[in-house]
Amino acid sequence: MIDILPGIQTTASALQAERIRADVISQNLANALTTRGADGKLYQRQQVRFESLLVNDPQGGNPVREVQVTIIPDERPARWAPDPANPGRMIEIPDINVHEEMVDLIVSQRTYEANLAAAKAARSMAIQTLSIGKRS
């Protein structure tokens, strides 16, 4: 089977990675004040780790890499905040900075757009290649 869109797997892996990253950021924002998670413990901020992965290439010699994404917990400790239910007392809440998350979200969105542009370019170039020899 010939590869009519070479390198599209790489772009697909990046789009998927950015989507996962945006999901993790949304989750952090949603749980910025969660004192009890599903496991009964304080919500722990999650983050993503991006790694480049050599593409499985039977011929070899292709150094282009895909992106592999892993979700890992952020080990930063909780912070103390006034307890709204009991004035004068403090409770532990996750240390989530909304500004930090929003900046990450913008970066993620821009990278997603760039990869989408790469996918569109691949498509239009494949169409051009397929019409070699045709009268336009």
Added chain:
Amino acid sequence: MIDSLFHQPNYLAAKKLLEATSAERVAISGNLANAETPGYQRLHVAPSFKLQLQEAIRTGDMSALDEIAVRIQEDSSVTTSRQDGNNVSIEREMFELMRNSMDHAMETQLLTGNLLRLRLAITGRP
């Protein structure tokens, strides 16, 4: 005899260029995909390709033209100020992608023009 129809220097050079443009697009896609990967070094088509192509065209050696390999390698000429050691700049890659699309459009048109002229010569119909 029919072989010689497809061995004109223009046609072969355009074919080789198209191969390089396609490889370059794969490299740019990889760079954009890894724009956020720590430590990633951007890839590009080895600069030796251009030199070899120029040399082959200058000497008119068509068999040398056929043997030029398009290799993708790390581009060490770009330095970075980023903390994570990644030297991909999205702006640069987007610009390269645009240039690459234009190159591709031009090269496919060159090939199409070549083939249509051949058809005209054979059939006498435009």
